[in-house]
Amino acid sequence: MSTVQGARARARIEVTAAIKDEARKQLATEGATKLSLRAVARELGMVSSALYRYFPSRDDLLTALIIDAYDAVGEAAEQALAKQRKAASPAARWTAVCRAVRAWALAHPHEFTLIYGSSVPGYTAPQETVGPAARVGLVLVSIARDAHHGKGIAPPPLAVPLRAEAERMAAELAPDLPPAVVVALVAAWAQLFGLILFEVFGQFRRVVEDRDPFFTHAAEQLARSVGLVLPA
Amino acid sequence: MSTVQGARARARIEVTAAIKDEARKQLATEGATKLSLRAVARELGMVSSALYRYFPSRDDLLTALIIDAYDAVGEAAEQALAKQRKAASPAARWTAVCRAVRAWALAHPHEFTLIYGSSVPGYTAPQETVGPAARVGLVLVSIARDAHHGKGIAPPPLAVPLRAEAERMAAELAPDLPPAVVVALVAAWAQLFGLILFEVFGQFRRVVEDRDPFFTHAAEQLARSVGLVLPA
DNA sequence: TCACGAACGAGAGCACCGCTCTCGCCCACG
DNA sequence: CGTGGGCGAGAGCGGTGCTCTCGTTCGTGA
Numbered sequence: 404m405s406t407v408q409g410a411r412a413r414a415r416i417e418v419t420a421a422i423k424d425e426a427r428k429q430l431a432t433e434g435a436t437k438l439s440l441r442a443v444a445r446e447l448g449m450v451s452s453a454l455y456r457y458f459p460s461r462d463d464l465l466t467a468l469i470i471d472a473y474d475a476v477g478e479a480a481e482q483a484l485a486k487q488r489k490a491a492s493p494a495a496r497w498t499a500v501c502r503a504v505r506a507w508a509l510a511h512p513h514e515f516t517l518i519y520g521s522s523v524p525g526y527t528a529p530q531e532t533v534g535p536a537a538r539v540g541l542v543l544v545s546i547a548r549d550a551h552h553g554k555g556i557a558p559p560p561l562a563v564p565l566r567a568e569a570e571r572m573a574a575e576l577a578p579d580l581p582p583a584v585v586v587a588l589v590a591a592w593a594q595l596f597g598l599i600l601f602e603v604f605g606q607f608r609r610v611v612e613d614r615d616p617f618f619t620h621a622a623e624q625l626a627r628s629v630g631l632v633l634p635a
Numbered sequence: 636m637s638t639v640q641g642a643r644a645r646a647r648i649e650v651t652a653a654i655k656d657e658a659r660k661q662l663a664t665e666g667a668t669k670l671s672l673r674a675v676a677r678e679l680g681m682v683s684s685a686l687y688r689y690f691p692s693r694d695d696l697l698t699a700l701i702i703d704a705y706d707a708v709g710e711a712a713e714q715a716l717a718k719q720r721k722a723a724s725p726a727a728r729w730t731a732v733c734r735a736v737r738a739w740a741l742a743h744p745h746e747f748t749l750i751y752g753s754s755v756p757g758y759t760a761p762q763e764t765v766g767p768a769a770r771v772g773l774v775l776v777s778i779a780r781d782a783h784h785g786k787g788i789a790p791p792p793l794a795v796p797l798r799a800e801a802e803r804m805a806a807e808l809a810p811d812l813p814p815a816v817v818v819a820l821v822a823a824w825a826q827l828f829g830l831i832l833f834e835v836f837g838q839f840r841r842v843v844e845d846r847d848p849f850f851t852h853a854a855e856q857l858a859r860s861v862g863l864v865l866p867a
Numbered sequence: 868t869c870a871c872g873a874a875c876g877a878g879a880g881c882a883c884c885g886c887t888c889t890c891g892c893c894c895a896c897g
Numbered sequence: 898c899g900t901g902g903g904c905g906a907g908a909g910c911g912g913t914g915c916t917c918t919c920g921t922t923c924g925t926g927a
Contacts, residue, residue, distance in 0.1 A: 521753040589849070621818075
Protein backbone atom coordinates (compact mmCIF):
# COMPACT_ATOMS: atom_id res chain seq x y z
CA MET A 404 0.00 0.00 0.00
CA SER A 405 2.94 2.24 0.47
CA THR A 406 4.63 1.59 -2.85
CA VAL A 407 2.75 4.08 -4.97
CA GLN A 408 1.45 6.69 -2.62
CA GLY A 409 -0.59 9.53 -3.88
CA ALA A 410 1.09 12.55 -5.32
CA ARG A 411 0.13 14.38 -2.17
CA ALA A 412 2.18 12.09 0.06
CA ARG A 413 5.11 12.09 -2.33
CA ALA A 414 5.19 15.87 -2.42
CA ARG A 415 5.14 15.94 1.34
CA ILE A 416 8.14 13.65 1.51
CA GLU A 417 10.01 15.77 -1.01
CA VAL A 418 9.28 19.04 0.73
CA THR A 419 10.22 17.54 4.09
CA ALA A 420 13.53 16.42 2.64
CA ALA A 421 14.12 19.81 1.06
CA ILE A 422 13.53 21.52 4.38
CA LYS A 423 15.95 19.19 6.13
CA ASP A 424 18.54 19.66 3.41
CA GLU A 425 18.35 23.42 3.59
CA ALA A 426 18.41 23.30 7.37
CA ARG A 427 21.49 21.09 7.24
CA LYS A 428 23.13 23.56 4.90
CA GLN A 429 22.48 26.41 7.30
CA LEU A 430 23.60 24.22 10.18
CA ALA A 431 26.93 23.70 8.45
CA THR A 432 27.50 27.38 7.84
CA GLU A 433 25.98 29.02 10.89
CA GLY A 434 25.67 26.43 13.62
CA ALA A 435 22.69 25.13 15.51
CA THR A 436 21.94 28.26 17.50
CA LYS A 437 21.69 30.36 14.34
CA LEU A 438 19.42 27.93 12.53
CA SER A 439 16.35 29.97 11.69
CA LEU A 440 13.05 28.62 10.45
CA ARG A 441 12.40 31.87 8.67
CA ALA A 442 15.73 31.73 6.86
CA VAL A 443 15.10 28.15 5.79
CA ALA A 444 11.67 29.08 4.50
CA ARG A 445 13.04 32.15 2.77
CA GLU A 446 15.67 30.12 0.99
CA LEU A 447 13.03 27.64 -0.13
CA GLY A 448 10.75 30.37 -1.44
CA MET A 449 8.12 29.67 1.17
CA VAL A 450 6.72 31.65 4.02
CA SER A 451 7.74 30.72 7.55
CA SER A 452 4.31 29.57 8.63
CA ALA A 453 4.26 26.99 5.84
CA LEU A 454 7.09 25.11 7.51
CA TYR A 455 4.84 24.34 10.41
CA ARG A 456 2.87 22.01 8.12
CA TYR A 457 5.94 19.77 8.18
CA PHE A 458 7.57 20.34 11.57
CA PRO A 459 5.55 21.36 14.61
CA SER A 460 8.39 23.48 15.96
CA ARG A 461 11.98 24.42 15.50
CA ASP A 462 12.98 21.84 18.09
CA ASP A 463 11.25 19.11 16.12
CA LEU A 464 13.24 20.10 13.06
CA LEU A 465 16.39 19.88 15.14
CA THR A 466 15.33 16.50 16.48
CA ALA A 467 14.93 15.23 12.93
CA LEU A 468 18.42 16.50 12.10
CA ILE A 469 19.76 14.87 15.24
CA ILE A 470 18.32 11.52 14.26
CA ASP A 471 19.75 11.83 10.76
CA ALA A 472 23.14 12.73 12.19
CA TYR A 473 23.15 9.76 14.56
CA ASP A 474 22.26 7.55 11.63
CA ALA A 475 24.95 9.06 9.45
CA VAL A 476 27.75 8.62 11.97
CA GLY A 477 26.45 5.18 12.85
CA GLU A 478 26.45 4.17 9.23
CA ALA A 479 29.96 5.51 8.79
CA ALA A 480 31.07 3.31 11.66
CA GLU A 481 29.24 0.27 10.33
CA GLN A 482 30.63 0.69 6.85
CA ALA A 483 34.14 1.04 8.20
CA LEU A 484 33.67 -2.21 10.09
CA ALA A 485 32.22 -3.98 7.04
CA LYS A 486 35.15 -2.88 4.92
CA GLN A 487 37.61 -4.29 7.44
CA ARG A 488 35.75 -7.46 8.19
CA LYS A 489 37.79 -10.18 6.56
CA ALA A 490 41.11 -11.18 7.96
CA ALA A 491 41.69 -7.97 9.88
CA SER A 492 42.65 -8.20 13.50
CA PRO A 493 40.17 -6.93 16.10
CA ALA A 494 42.51 -4.08 16.92
CA ALA A 495 42.70 -3.08 13.27
CA ARG A 496 38.92 -3.11 13.01
CA TRP A 497 38.62 -1.06 16.17
CA THR A 498 41.03 1.55 14.91
CA ALA A 499 39.33 1.69 11.53
CA VAL A 500 35.96 2.33 13.16
CA CYS A 501 37.41 5.01 15.42
CA ARG A 502 39.04 6.72 12.48
CA ALA A 503 35.81 6.58 10.50
CA VAL A 504 33.86 8.23 13.31
CA ARG A 505 36.51 10.91 13.62
CA ALA A 506 36.56 11.48 9.87
CA TRP A 507 32.80 11.92 9.82
CA ALA A 508 32.99 14.33 12.75
CA LEU A 509 35.66 16.45 11.07
CA ALA A 510 33.67 16.47 7.84
CA HIS A 511 30.43 17.46 9.59
CA PRO A 512 31.53 19.38 12.66
CA HIS A 513 28.24 21.17 13.28
CA GLU A 514 26.18 18.01 12.94
CA PHE A 515 28.59 16.24 15.25
CA THR A 516 28.31 19.10 17.71
CA LEU A 517 24.55 18.85 17.46
CA ILE A 518 24.50 15.28 18.70
CA TYR A 519 27.53 15.02 20.97
CA GLY A 520 28.21 18.59 21.98
CA SER A 521 25.52 21.11 22.51
CA SER A 522 23.03 18.83 24.21
CA VAL A 523 21.06 20.52 26.93
CA PRO A 524 21.88 19.01 30.34
CA GLY A 525 18.30 18.85 31.56
CA TYR A 526 16.89 17.72 28.25
CA THR A 527 15.90 14.09 27.84
CA ALA A 528 16.31 12.90 24.29
CA PRO A 529 13.10 11.81 22.57
CA GLN A 530 12.58 8.10 22.34
CA GLU A 531 13.13 8.05 18.56
CA THR A 532 16.75 9.07 19.03
CA VAL A 533 17.89 6.24 21.27
CA GLY A 534 18.05 3.65 18.52
CA PRO A 535 20.18 5.67 16.09
CA ALA A 536 22.25 6.99 18.99
CA ALA A 537 23.27 3.47 19.97
CA ARG A 538 24.68 2.42 16.61
CA VAL A 539 28.29 3.47 17.12
CA GLY A 540 28.34 1.87 20.54
CA LEU A 541 26.92 -1.34 19.14
CA VAL A 542 29.63 -1.45 16.49
CA LEU A 543 32.28 -1.22 19.18
CA VAL A 544 30.58 -3.93 21.22
CA SER A 545 30.36 -6.18 18.20
CA ILE A 546 34.10 -5.94 17.62
CA ALA A 547 34.77 -7.00 21.17
CA ARG A 548 32.17 -9.74 20.93
CA ASP A 549 33.65 -11.14 17.74
CA ALA A 550 37.08 -11.08 19.26
CA HIS A 551 35.92 -12.79 22.42
CA HIS A 552 33.58 -15.37 20.91
CA GLY A 553 34.94 -16.13 17.48
CA LYS A 554 38.61 -16.38 18.16
CA GLY A 555 38.84 -15.84 21.87
CA ILE A 556 41.64 -13.33 21.62
CA ALA A 557 40.36 -10.72 24.03
CA PRO A 558 41.51 -11.50 27.54
CA PRO A 559 40.06 -9.49 30.40
CA PRO A 560 42.80 -6.89 30.52
CA LEU A 561 42.25 -5.15 33.82
CA ALA A 562 44.20 -5.46 37.01
CA VAL A 563 42.02 -3.19 39.16
CA PRO A 564 39.22 -5.23 40.72
CA LEU A 565 35.67 -4.35 39.71
CA ARG A 566 32.99 -3.16 42.08
CA ALA A 567 29.89 -5.28 42.46
CA GLU A 568 27.74 -2.63 40.76
CA ALA A 569 30.00 -2.67 37.75
CA GLU A 570 29.63 -6.42 37.50
CA ARG A 571 25.86 -6.05 37.52
CA MET A 572 25.94 -3.37 34.83
CA ALA A 573 28.16 -5.52 32.65
CA ALA A 574 25.85 -8.50 33.05
CA GLU A 575 22.93 -6.39 31.86
CA LEU A 576 24.66 -4.85 28.88
CA ALA A 577 26.50 -7.84 27.46
CA PRO A 578 26.25 -10.99 29.57
CA ASP A 579 28.37 -12.94 27.11
CA LEU A 580 31.42 -10.77 27.66
CA PRO A 581 33.72 -10.61 30.68
CA PRO A 582 32.54 -7.81 32.96
CA ALA A 583 35.91 -6.12 32.90
CA VAL A 584 35.74 -5.96 29.11
CA VAL A 585 32.26 -4.44 29.18
CA VAL A 586 33.29 -1.76 31.64
CA ALA A 587 36.36 -0.95 29.61
CA LEU A 588 34.23 -0.86 26.49
CA VAL A 589 31.79 1.69 27.87
CA ALA A 590 34.65 3.84 29.11
CA ALA A 591 36.46 3.59 25.79
CA TRP A 592 33.25 4.54 24.01
CA ALA A 593 33.01 7.78 25.98
CA GLN A 594 36.73 8.41 25.76
CA LEU A 595 36.71 8.04 22.00
CA PHE A 596 34.21 10.87 21.75
CA GLY A 597 36.23 12.90 24.22
CA LEU A 598 39.18 12.74 21.84
CA ILE A 599 37.04 13.70 18.87
CA LEU A 600 35.15 16.45 20.69
CA PHE A 601 38.36 18.07 21.85
CA GLU A 602 39.63 18.05 18.29
CA VAL A 603 36.39 19.43 16.83
CA PHE A 604 36.11 22.11 19.49
CA GLY A 605 39.68 23.24 19.01
CA GLN A 606 40.91 22.30 22.47
CA PHE A 607 43.95 20.72 20.82
CA ARG A 608 44.90 23.98 19.12
CA ARG A 609 48.51 24.78 19.99
CA VAL A 610 48.66 21.50 21.91
CA VAL A 611 48.44 18.76 19.33
CA GLU A 612 49.46 19.78 15.85
CA ASP A 613 49.68 16.48 13.98
CA ARG A 614 46.29 15.26 15.04
CA ASP A 615 45.94 12.37 12.65
CA PRO A 616 48.80 10.23 13.97
CA PHE A 617 47.99 11.31 17.51
CA PHE A 618 44.42 10.13 17.15
CA THR A 619 45.43 6.85 15.56
CA HIS A 620 47.80 6.20 18.41
CA ALA A 621 45.16 7.03 20.99
CA ALA A 622 42.66 4.77 19.25
CA GLU A 623 45.14 1.93 19.34
CA GLN A 624 45.65 2.51 23.04
CA LEU A 625 41.90 2.40 23.52
CA ALA A 626 41.85 -0.95 21.73
CA ARG A 627 44.49 -2.10 24.18
CA SER A 628 42.43 -0.91 27.12
CA VAL A 629 39.56 -3.12 25.97
CA GLY A 630 41.86 -6.07 25.54
CA LEU A 631 41.85 -6.20 21.77
CA VAL A 632 45.62 -6.24 21.49
CA LEU A 633 47.39 -9.46 22.24
CA PRO A 634 50.27 -9.18 24.69
CA ALA A 635 53.37 -9.30 22.55
CA MET B 636 46.65 53.54 43.24
CA SER B 637 44.11 50.84 42.82
CA THR B 638 43.44 50.22 46.49
CA VAL B 639 40.86 52.89 47.06
CA GLN B 640 39.31 53.54 43.70
CA GLY B 641 36.66 56.09 43.25
CA ALA B 642 33.10 55.23 43.99
CA ARG B 643 32.23 55.02 40.27
CA ALA B 644 34.89 52.40 39.68
CA ARG B 645 33.66 50.40 42.63
CA ALA B 646 30.09 50.70 41.45
CA ARG B 647 31.15 49.52 38.02
CA ILE B 648 32.78 46.45 39.52
CA GLU B 649 29.72 45.73 41.60
CA VAL B 650 27.29 46.14 38.73
CA THR B 651 29.48 43.99 36.50
CA ALA B 652 29.50 41.29 39.14
CA ALA B 653 25.74 41.55 39.61
CA ILE B 654 25.21 41.14 35.88
CA LYS B 655 27.44 38.08 35.78
CA ASP B 656 25.73 36.60 38.83
CA GLU B 657 22.28 37.06 37.38
CA ALA B 658 23.47 35.72 34.04
CA ARG B 659 24.94 32.68 35.79
CA LYS B 660 21.64 32.14 37.55
CA GLN B 661 19.76 32.19 34.29
CA LEU B 662 22.43 29.98 32.75
CA ALA B 663 21.85 27.39 35.43
CA THR B 664 18.09 27.36 34.97
CA GLU B 665 17.68 27.90 31.24
CA GLY B 666 20.94 27.08 29.54
CA ALA B 667 23.24 29.14 27.40
CA THR B 668 20.99 29.44 24.36
CA LYS B 669 18.18 30.92 26.44
CA LEU B 670 20.37 33.45 28.21
CA SER B 671 18.79 36.79 27.37
CA LEU B 672 20.34 40.17 27.95
CA ARG B 673 16.92 41.69 28.31
CA ALA B 674 15.90 39.15 30.94
CA VAL B 675 19.09 39.80 32.89
CA ALA B 676 18.50 43.52 32.74
CA ARG B 677 14.86 43.11 33.69
CA GLU B 678 15.78 41.06 36.73
CA LEU B 679 18.28 43.71 37.76
CA GLY B 680 15.79 46.53 37.37
CA MET B 681 17.71 48.02 34.48
CA VAL B 682 16.91 48.57 30.88
CA SER B 683 18.58 46.36 28.29
CA SER B 684 20.63 49.10 26.72
CA ALA B 685 22.25 49.85 30.06
CA LEU B 686 23.94 46.46 30.01
CA TYR B 687 25.93 47.54 27.01
CA ARG B 688 27.85 49.92 29.25
CA TYR B 689 29.36 46.83 30.84
CA PHE B 690 29.47 44.22 28.10
CA PRO B 691 29.75 45.18 24.42
CA SER B 692 27.59 42.25 23.35
CA ARG B 693 25.89 39.12 24.50
CA ASP B 694 28.87 37.09 23.31
CA ASP B 695 31.20 39.14 25.46
CA LEU B 696 29.05 38.40 28.48
CA LEU B 697 29.25 34.72 27.61
CA THR B 698 33.00 34.98 27.19
CA ALA B 699 33.25 36.44 30.67
CA LEU B 700 31.19 33.56 32.03
CA ILE B 701 33.38 31.09 30.11
CA ILE B 702 36.53 32.49 31.68
CA ASP B 703 34.97 32.33 35.14
CA ALA B 704 33.91 28.73 34.53
CA TYR B 705 37.38 27.70 33.37
CA ASP B 706 38.81 29.31 36.47
CA ALA B 707 36.28 27.62 38.71
CA VAL B 708 36.89 24.12 37.37
CA GLY B 709 40.64 24.76 37.31
CA GLU B 710 40.56 25.86 40.92
CA ALA B 711 38.54 22.81 41.87
CA ALA B 712 41.22 20.63 40.31
CA GLU B 713 44.05 22.54 41.97
CA GLN B 714 42.41 22.38 45.37
CA ALA B 715 41.82 18.66 45.03
CA LEU B 716 45.48 18.21 44.24
CA ALA B 717 46.56 20.41 47.15
CA LYS B 718 44.41 18.43 49.54
CA GLN B 719 45.99 15.16 48.43
CA ARG B 720 49.54 16.39 48.26
CA LYS B 721 51.28 14.77 51.15
CA ALA B 722 51.99 11.08 51.16
CA ALA B 723 49.39 10.21 48.55
CA SER B 724 50.45 8.10 45.62
CA PRO B 725 50.44 9.71 42.18
CA ALA B 726 47.54 7.48 41.16
CA ALA B 727 45.54 8.59 44.20
CA ARG B 728 46.20 12.24 43.38
CA TRP B 729 45.20 11.67 39.77
CA THR B 730 41.96 10.03 40.74
CA ALA B 731 41.18 12.74 43.27
CA VAL B 732 41.65 15.45 40.65
CA CYS B 733 39.50 13.58 38.14
CA ARG B 734 36.75 13.16 40.69
CA ALA B 735 36.93 16.84 41.62
CA VAL B 736 36.52 17.89 38.01
CA ARG B 737 33.59 15.53 37.61
CA ALA B 738 31.99 16.76 40.82
CA TRP B 739 32.26 20.36 39.67
CA ALA B 740 30.77 19.43 36.31
CA LEU B 741 27.81 17.65 37.88
CA ALA B 742 27.26 20.57 40.23
CA HIS B 743 27.40 23.14 37.41
CA PRO B 744 26.24 21.26 34.32
CA HIS B 745 25.34 24.33 32.27
CA GLU B 746 28.59 26.09 33.01
CA PHE B 747 30.46 22.92 32.18
CA THR B 748 28.51 22.63 28.94
CA LEU B 749 29.37 26.23 28.20
CA ILE B 750 33.10 25.56 28.22
CA TYR B 751 33.41 21.95 27.10
CA GLY B 752 30.21 21.29 25.22
CA SER B 753 28.50 23.89 23.19
CA SER B 754 31.57 25.49 21.72
CA VAL B 755 31.09 26.59 18.14
CA PRO B 756 33.30 24.59 15.78
CA GLY B 757 34.44 27.55 13.72
CA TYR B 758 34.87 29.84 16.69
CA THR B 759 38.36 30.60 17.94
CA ALA B 760 38.42 31.24 21.64
CA PRO B 761 39.57 34.72 22.64
CA GLN B 762 43.11 34.97 23.90
CA GLU B 763 41.98 35.66 27.48
CA THR B 764 40.49 32.20 27.76
CA VAL B 765 43.57 30.14 26.97
CA GLY B 766 45.21 30.67 30.34
CA PRO B 767 42.22 29.64 32.48
CA ALA B 768 41.43 26.86 30.02
CA ALA B 769 44.82 25.28 30.56
CA ARG B 770 44.60 24.97 34.33
CA VAL B 771 43.10 21.48 34.54
CA GLY B 772 45.56 20.17 31.99
CA LEU B 773 48.45 21.69 33.89
CA VAL B 774 47.32 20.00 37.09
CA LEU B 775 47.36 16.64 35.32
CA VAL B 776 50.79 17.35 33.88
CA SER B 777 52.11 18.34 37.29
CA ILE B 778 51.02 15.03 38.76
CA ALA B 779 52.91 13.14 36.10
CA ARG B 780 55.91 15.43 36.46
CA ASP B 781 56.07 14.95 40.22
CA ALA B 782 55.78 11.22 39.78
CA HIS B 783 58.50 11.14 37.16
CA HIS B 784 60.95 13.59 38.67
CA GLY B 785 60.45 13.35 42.38
CA LYS B 786 60.21 9.66 42.91
CA GLY B 787 60.65 8.30 39.44
CA ILE B 788 57.71 5.99 39.64
CA ALA B 789 56.19 6.66 36.26
CA PRO B 790 57.70 4.36 33.71
CA PRO B 791 56.87 4.96 30.06
CA PRO B 792 53.95 2.57 29.88
CA LEU B 793 53.33 2.19 26.17
CA ALA B 794 54.15 -0.70 23.92
CA VAL B 795 53.03 0.84 20.65
CA PRO B 796 55.90 2.80 19.11
CA LEU B 797 55.44 6.54 18.75
CA ARG B 798 55.49 8.40 15.48
CA ALA B 799 58.17 11.01 14.94
CA GLU B 800 55.60 13.83 15.03
CA ALA B 801 54.36 12.67 18.39
CA GLU B 802 57.90 12.76 19.71
CA ARG B 803 58.26 16.32 18.51
CA MET B 804 54.96 17.35 20.09
CA ALA B 805 55.95 15.79 23.39
CA ALA B 806 59.30 17.57 23.34
CA GLU B 807 57.52 20.89 22.90
CA LEU B 808 54.92 20.36 25.60
CA ALA B 809 57.00 18.83 28.36
CA PRO B 810 60.59 18.11 27.40
CA ASP B 811 61.36 16.73 30.85
CA LEU B 812 58.91 13.86 30.51
CA PRO B 813 59.19 10.74 28.37
CA PRO B 814 57.40 11.37 25.06
CA ALA B 815 55.16 8.36 25.54
CA VAL B 816 53.97 9.76 28.86
CA VAL B 817 53.22 13.15 27.33
CA VAL B 818 51.20 11.61 24.51
CA ALA B 819 49.28 9.44 26.96
CA LEU B 820 48.72 12.46 29.16
CA VAL B 821 47.15 14.53 26.39
CA ALA B 822 44.95 11.64 25.37
CA ALA B 823 43.91 10.98 28.97
CA TRP B 824 43.10 14.67 29.36
CA ALA B 825 40.65 14.54 26.47
CA GLN B 826 39.32 11.15 27.51
CA LEU B 827 38.62 12.37 31.02
CA PHE B 828 36.34 15.05 29.63
CA GLY B 829 34.75 12.53 27.31
CA LEU B 830 33.69 10.51 30.33
CA ILE B 831 32.33 13.58 32.11
CA LEU B 832 30.61 15.00 29.04
CA PHE B 833 28.80 11.74 28.37
CA GLU B 834 27.59 11.69 31.94
CA VAL B 835 26.48 15.34 31.94
CA PHE B 836 24.75 14.97 28.57
CA GLY B 837 22.90 11.86 29.64
CA GLN B 838 24.54 9.49 27.18
CA PHE B 839 24.99 7.04 30.03
CA ARG B 840 21.27 6.97 30.78
CA ARG B 841 20.10 3.38 30.74
CA VAL B 842 23.69 2.31 30.10
CA VAL B 843 25.59 3.13 33.26
CA GLU B 844 23.47 3.40 36.36
CA ASP B 845 26.03 3.49 39.16
CA ARG B 846 28.10 6.23 37.67
CA ASP B 847 30.22 7.09 40.66
CA PRO B 848 32.07 3.77 40.97
CA PHE B 849 32.20 3.49 37.18
CA PHE B 850 33.87 6.86 36.89
CA THR B 851 36.31 6.14 39.67
CA HIS B 852 37.29 2.93 37.98
CA ALA B 853 37.72 4.66 34.63
CA ALA B 854 39.82 7.37 36.22
CA GLU B 855 42.07 4.75 37.77
CA GLN B 856 42.46 3.12 34.38
CA LEU B 857 43.38 6.50 32.94
CA ALA B 858 46.05 6.82 35.63
CA ARG B 859 47.34 3.43 34.54
CA SER B 860 47.41 4.53 30.90
CA VAL B 861 49.70 7.42 31.84
CA GLY B 862 51.94 5.13 33.83
CA LEU B 863 51.02 6.36 37.28
CA VAL B 864 50.30 2.87 38.61
CA LEU B 865 53.25 0.70 39.46
CA PRO B 866 53.15 -2.78 37.98
CA ALA B 867 52.12 -5.06 40.81
C1' DT C 868 36.24 75.93 43.10
C1' DC C 869 34.11 75.03 39.19
C1' DA C 870 33.36 73.82 34.58
C1' DC C 871 34.05 70.26 31.38
C1' DG C 872 33.63 65.73 29.84
C1' DA C 873 33.06 61.04 30.43
C1' DA C 874 30.17 57.52 32.21
C1' DC C 875 25.56 56.26 32.97
C1' DG C 876 20.47 54.87 32.57
C1' DA C 877 16.24 55.49 30.08
C1' DG C 878 13.66 55.13 26.07
C1' DA C 879 12.47 54.58 21.27
C1' DG C 880 13.36 52.07 17.43
C1' DC C 881 15.31 48.60 13.91
C1' DA C 882 15.48 44.06 12.08
C1' DC C 883 14.94 39.63 13.20
C1' DC C 884 13.13 35.54 15.62
C1' DG C 885 9.48 31.44 16.86
C1' DC C 886 4.93 30.71 16.71
C1' DT C 887 -0.36 31.31 16.01
C1' DC C 888 -4.40 32.28 13.55
C1' DT C 889 -7.19 33.12 9.72
C1' DC C 890 -8.05 33.02 5.12
C1' DG C 891 -8.60 31.36 0.32
C1' DC C 892 -7.17 27.60 -2.81
C1' DC C 893 -6.98 23.16 -4.80
C1' DC C 894 -6.40 18.40 -5.04
C1' DA C 895 -7.76 13.66 -3.71
C1' DC C 896 -10.90 10.61 -1.99
C1' DG C 897 -15.69 8.97 -0.95
C1' DC D 898 -19.10 15.23 -8.55
C1' DG D 899 -19.03 17.48 -4.07
C1' DT D 900 -16.54 18.25 -0.16
C1' DG D 901 -13.23 18.00 3.44
C1' DG D 902 -8.57 18.30 4.51
C1' DG D 903 -3.92 19.56 3.40
C1' DC D 904 -1.61 23.52 1.82
C1' DG D 905 0.66 28.30 1.29
C1' DA D 906 0.13 33.20 2.13
C1' DG D 907 -0.25 36.89 5.17
C1' DA D 908 -0.88 39.50 9.33
C1' DG D 909 0.21 39.73 13.88
C1' DC D 910 1.99 38.82 18.87
C1' DG D 911 5.60 38.91 22.04
C1' DG D 912 10.24 38.32 22.33
C1' DT D 913 15.27 38.99 21.05
C1' DG D 914 20.13 41.56 20.22
C1' DC D 915 21.70 45.82 19.27
C1' DT D 916 21.94 51.07 18.11
C1' DC D 917 21.14 55.79 18.79
C1' DT D 918 19.79 59.75 21.17
C1' DC D 919 18.97 62.35 25.10
C1' DG D 920 19.12 64.13 29.89
C1' DT D 921 21.60 63.44 34.19
C1' DT D 922 25.21 62.64 37.39
C1' DC D 923 29.61 62.81 39.10
C1' DG D 924 34.84 62.76 39.13
C1' DT D 925 38.67 65.27 37.80
C1' DG D 926 41.88 68.62 35.98
C1' DA D 927 42.57 73.44 35.33
